[in-house]
Amino acid sequence: MDDKQLFFEFLELEKYRISLSLGECLLDSRPLGRGETGIVFKARMNGKDVALKFFLFRGDDSGKEMWLNKLKARYLTISLLETRDNIVQYADFDIVTIQGEEIPVLVMKLYKCSLEEYRNILSMDTFLKLFRFLTNTVHFLHSMGICHGAIRPRNILVDDHNEFVLTDVSIIENSDSGYSDITAIGEVLQWYAFGNTSNDVAISKVFPSLKLYDQIVERCLAQDNSQRFRSVDEILSFVEIQKERDPNELLKEFSLICRKNFPKELPEFVHCSDQAKIAKLFSEFVSRKDFFGSNLIYFTDVERNIFSPQICKNGYIKFDNSAQYKVLDIWIHSDSDMRNDYILVHHSNTLPEKVNGKDVYRWAVYEDRTQITWEEAMNGFAENDGDIVALDRTKVEFFNRIPREGYTFIALNHLHSLTSPANTGTLRDYFFRFSFSYVNRYILEDMNNLTKQHIAAPRRK
Structure with missing residues (x-):
C-alpha cells in the first residue's frame, strides 16, 4: 500500500x-x-x-x-x-x-489563498507588485545559495494584507539550476497577464504602459543563453536603465502638458467642462505613456493606480487597462512650484453596457470587435455562436465602467506630497468633503494650503 x-x-x-x-x-x-x-x-x-x-x-x-x-x-x-x-x-x-x-x-x-485564486481582477499595480515580489524573493534566495526550482502561481500565497509569500522552497546548489527561477519569473508574469504560460503576446497588450515588461518577460524566457537574463541583478539593472527618469523632467513634462492646453488660465487654477478640451488634454497624456511609465498615478477614495489613459468612444476615458470613466469636468492646479501640480477629475454616474442581453459594468472585447463577458475573458475562452474560441493568442481588452459619481486625483507619484502613502489620509478627507459639496476654488485652495505643510522634494529613484 x-x-x-x-x-x-x-x-x-x-x-x-x-x-x-x-x-x-x-x-x-x-x-x-x-x-x-x-x-x-x-x-x-x-x-x-x-x-x-x-x-x-x-x-x-x-x-x-x-x-x-x-x-x-x-x-x-x-x-x-x-x-x-x-x-x-x-x-x-x-x-x-x-x-x-x-x-x-x-x-x-494559514494564508488567505494562492495567486491562482487571487487573479480574479487584473490590476497593473498588482502586476508590478508581483514583479517586485518575485525579483526580491528570488534575489534573496539565490544570495543564500538556494534555488527554488518550482515557482508557479499555486506556490505563491496571499496573506490577509494582500502581500505575497513563497512556499515549497527547495534546497539546491545555486549553480546553473538558478536559471529555472529566472525563467519562472517570466512565466508567472506572463501567466498573470494572460492566464497561461504558452502565450507569445506582449504584456503591453494587456497593460499598455508596461512595454518595458515585454522585454523583461521575453529575456526571462529566451532559449538563447546569450539573450536570457543570468541573474536577478541583471533584471533589476535593466529595469533601472530603462525606467530612470529625472524627477525634474517628469515635473516639467506634467506642467507643460497642463499649461499648453490652457495657456490663458494657467498658472494657478483652471476649471474646465469643455469635453473637447478635456479629450485633448488626456490625449496628450496618451501620447506620453512611455515617458511617464509608472510615475503618473491616479487616486480614488479607496485606491491608487498607475494612470495610463486611453480615449474611448461615447466620451468615455479609460484611466488604466480597464477602469472606464465618464468625465464631467476637471480642475487643474499649476504654479511656479511644479510639485504642487495636479488634475482633479469629476466623473459622473454611468450606464451599463449590454453584453449577451444583460446589463453589465464589466466586460471585455477580443480582436477589437467582439464583446464577451468578463468571466469569459478571465477564463481564457469565449463562446461565439456555439463555438468555443481560445483567447490565449488574441488581443483582449478589459472594461470596468465606474458606475458611481465621484472624483479622482492625478499627480506624479512621490513628487506631489499627497501621493505619499503617509499623506493619503489628507486626500481621502477631501474626497469626503467633495461628496457633500460641489468642488470650487476655495475648497481647493484650502487643500493646497494644507498640502504645503507636507514635504515632497524631487529626487532620483
Missing part, C-alpha cells in the same frame, strides 16, 4: 483528528490543495487555524530515508534564514506514524 492510500484510510478512521507535538488537530475533510510534493489541509490546533502540509513519498522504500532527511534539512535551512518576510511561515516539522510508515508534516501559517 502506498503512502497516499494509507494516509487517507488513516484520516477516515481517525475522523480527521491527528496528534502532533504542538497539540491535537482537527482537519477539514477536504484538502486545500494538492501538488507534486504532497497535500495541504486546513486544520484547527489549540484554538488557531493553521495549514498542514503532508509529504507523501513516491518510490521504493530504499530511498525513503534519504528523502526524509532531505525534507528535515530543507525545513531547518528555511527556518534559519536571516529574514522570511517573503517566505511562508513554518511553525513546526513533525512526523505522523501510520502502521510503521513515517509521513512528514509541516505546520504552517
Whole structure:
C-alpha cells in the first residue's frame, strides 16, 4: 500500500483528528490543495487555524530515508534564514506514524489563498507588485545559495494584507539550476497577464504602459543563453536603465502638458467642462505613456493606480487597462512650484453596457470587435455562436465602467506630497468633503494650503 492510500484510510478512521507535538488537530475533510510534493489541509490546533502540509513519498522504500532527511534539512535551512518576510511561515516539522510508515508534516501559517485564486481582477499595480515580489524573493534566495526550482502561481500565497509569500522552497546548489527561477519569473508574469504560460503576446497588450515588461518577460524566457537574463541583478539593472527618469523632467513634462492646453488660465487654477478640451488634454497624456511609465498615478477614495489613459468612444476615458470613466469636468492646479501640480477629475454616474442581453459594468472585447463577458475573458475562452474560441493568442481588452459619481486625483507619484502613502489620509478627507459639496476654488485652495505643510522634494529613484 502506498503512502497516499494509507494516509487517507488513516484520516477516515481517525475522523480527521491527528496528534502532533504542538497539540491535537482537527482537519477539514477536504484538502486545500494538492501538488507534486504532497497535500495541504486546513486544520484547527489549540484554538488557531493553521495549514498542514503532508509529504507523501513516491518510490521504493530504499530511498525513503534519504528523502526524509532531505525534507528535515530543507525545513531547518528555511527556518534559519536571516529574514522570511517573503517566505511562508513554518511553525513546526513533525512526523505522523501510520502502521510503521513515517509521513512528514509541516505546520504552517494559514494564508488567505494562492495567486491562482487571487487573479480574479487584473490590476497593473498588482502586476508590478508581483514583479517586485518575485525579483526580491528570488534575489534573496539565490544570495543564500538556494534555488527554488518550482515557482508557479499555486506556490505563491496571499496573506490577509494582500502581500505575497513563497512556499515549497527547495534546497539546491545555486549553480546553473538558478536559471529555472529566472525563467519562472517570466512565466508567472506572463501567466498573470494572460492566464497561461504558452502565450507569445506582449504584456503591453494587456497593460499598455508596461512595454518595458515585454522585454523583461521575453529575456526571462529566451532559449538563447546569450539573450536570457543570468541573474536577478541583471533584471533589476535593466529595469533601472530603462525606467530612470529625472524627477525634474517628469515635473516639467506634467506642467507643460497642463499649461499648453490652457495657456490663458494657467498658472494657478483652471476649471474646465469643455469635453473637447478635456479629450485633448488626456490625449496628450496618451501620447506620453512611455515617458511617464509608472510615475503618473491616479487616486480614488479607496485606491491608487498607475494612470495610463486611453480615449474611448461615447466620451468615455479609460484611466488604466480597464477602469472606464465618464468625465464631467476637471480642475487643474499649476504654479511656479511644479510639485504642487495636479488634475482633479469629476466623473459622473454611468450606464451599463449590454453584453449577451444583460446589463453589465464589466466586460471585455477580443480582436477589437467582439464583446464577451468578463468571466469569459478571465477564463481564457469565449463562446461565439456555439463555438468555443481560445483567447490565449488574441488581443483582449478589459472594461470596468465606474458606475458611481465621484472624483479622482492625478499627480506624479512621490513628487506631489499627497501621493505619499503617509499623506493619503489628507486626500481621502477631501474626497469626503467633495461628496457633500460641489468642488470650487476655495475648497481647493484650502487643500493646497494644507498640502504645503507636507514635504515632497524631487529626487532620483
